Amino acid sequence: MTTLEFHGLTVRFGSGRHRVTAVDGVDLVVPTGTVVGLVGGSGSGKSTLARAAIGLAPVSAGRVLLGGEDVTRARGRRGGRRRAVQMVFQDPYSSLDPRMPVGSSIEEGLTANRDRVGPVAATRRARAAEVERLLDLVHLDPGLAAARPGALSGGQRQRIALARVLAAAPEVIIADEITSALDVSVQGSILNLVRELRGELGLTMLFISHNLALVRYVSDTVAVMRRGELVEVGPTEQLLGAPEHGYTQELLEAVPRLGDRLPAL
Numbered sequence: 001m002t003t004l005e006f007h008g009l010t011v012r013f014g015s016g017r018h019r020v021t022a023v024d025g026v027d028l029v030v031p032t033g034t035v036v037g038l039v040g041g042s043g044s045g046k047s048t049l050a051r052a053a054i055g056l057a058p059v060s061a062g063r064v065l066l067g068g069e070d071v072t073r074a075r076g077r078r079g080g081r082r083r084a085v086q087m088v089f090q091d092p093y094s095s096l097d098p099r100m101p102v103g104s105s106i107e108e109g110l111t112a113n114r115d116r117v118g119p120v121a122a123t124r125r126a127r128a129a130e131v132e133r134l135l136d137l138v139h140l141d142p143g144l145a146a147a148r149p150g151a152l153s154g155g156q157r158q159r160i161a162l163a164r165v166l167a168a169a170p171e172v173i174i175a176d177e178i179t180s181a182l183d184v185s186v187q188g189s190i191l192n193l194v195r196e197l198r199g200e201l202g203l204t205m206l207f208i209s210h211n212l213a214l215v216r217y218v219s220d221t222v223a224v225m226r227r228g229e230l231v232e233v234g235p236t237e238q239l240l241g242a243p244e245h246g247y248t249q250e251l252l253e254a255v256p257r258l259g260d261r262l263p264a265l
Contacts, residue, residue: 002171004030004053004085004206008062011048022048024228025062030172035198035205037219037236039212039251045228046208047090050174053206054087066172083113086170090177092157096149102160103145106131109167134163138193155186159193166197174206179214187214194218213255216240224248 011023023045030036038046051057053064063072066084089095096105107127110120120130132142138159149157158178165173175194179187195218197203209215215222216236223233224247232245243249 002067002084002204003032003065004172004204005065006049006053006062007065009049009052009059009064010061011045011052011057012060013058021228022057023052026225026228026230028223028230028233030204030206032204033202034220035194035203035207035218037215037222038206038208038225039210039215039222040225041210041251043227044225046225047176049225050087050176050206050208053174054085083168084171085174086165086168086172087174087176088158088161088165088178091181092154092161092178093149095161096157096164098149101146101148102152102157103128103131103135105149105160106134106145106164106167109164113168130167131163134167137166137197138163153186154182155190158182158190162193162197166201172204172206174208176208177210180210191217211255212240212251224251 006026006028009023009026009028010021013020013022026045026049028036028038028049038049040046048057052059059072063070065071071085096102110127110130120126131145135142135145140156140159140163144152144156144160149160152160161178178194179190182190191214194205194207198205198218207215207218212222219236221233222236222239224231224239224243224245226247232239232243232248239248240252243252
C-alpha cells in the first residue's frame with residue numbers, strides 16, 4: 001500500500017465572473033495502512049477533492065502524490081499510475097453497468113489492470129476463481145456472479161462495487177459517501193465490512209462522509225472540510241473529543257444521540 005498526498009490542491013470550475021473555487025489549497029496526507037475520514041457538509045468540496053485524485057476533476061494548482069510520485073497531470077505510463085487509486089462511488093447502481101452480470105463487472109477490474117493483478121487475470125479459469133474469491137471476501141454468494149445489478153439490493157450492489165475495486169489490487173481506495181444511498185439498516189453492515197477488509201487487507205483509504213458518527217467508526221484520522229478548505233485535522237478520538245474549530249463543533253452537535261426527541265411534524 002502507498003501513501004496518498006494532496007499538496008496545495010486547488011480545483012476551480014468556470015471562468016471569469018462565473019469562476020468557482022471548489023477546493024482551495026488543501027494539504028492532506030493519507031498514510032499507508034490507515035483510514036482518513038474526510039467530513040463536511042454538502043458543497044464543502046470533499047467529493048471534488050476525491051475526483052481530482054483520480055483525474056475526474058481539473059487540478060488548477062497543487063499536486064497529488066502517490067507514493068511520492070506526482071500523478072496530477074500524468075500521461076502515458078505514469079498516467080496508468082492513477083489506476084493504483086480506485087474509487088467506490090455513492091450510488092451503487094449507477095456505478096455498475098445494468099446490462100452486465102456483476103461477475104463480468106468484477107472481471108473487468110481484473111482485465112483492465114493485468115499489470116497490477118498478475119496471474120489471476122491470465123486465463124478465463126483464473127479470472128472466474130478470482131471473482132468467486134472476491135465475492136466471498138465481501139460476504140456474497142459466488143452464485144450471484146450471474147445476476148444483474150437490478151436483481152440485487154442496494155447493499156449487495158455496494159458490496160459488488162467494493163469487490164470490483166478490490167479486483168484492481170489498488171494501493172489506495174477512496175470511498176465517497178458509500179452508505180448515504182443505503183437504508184439505515186444496511187449502512188452498519190457495509191461499515192463493518194469496511195472495517196473487516198481494512199484489518200484483513202491493510203487497506204489505505206480516504207473515507208468521505210457528511211456523517212461524523214460514520215467517520216468516527218472507521219477512521220484513524222479525521223479531516224474536516226468547509227467551503228473548499230480544510231479547517232481541522234487530527235487523530236479521530238482527539239479531534240472529536242476536543243474539537244478546536246467552531247465548524248467541527250457544529251457538526252458534532254448535529255449528530256443524533258440516544259434519547260434525542262424528534263421534532264414535531
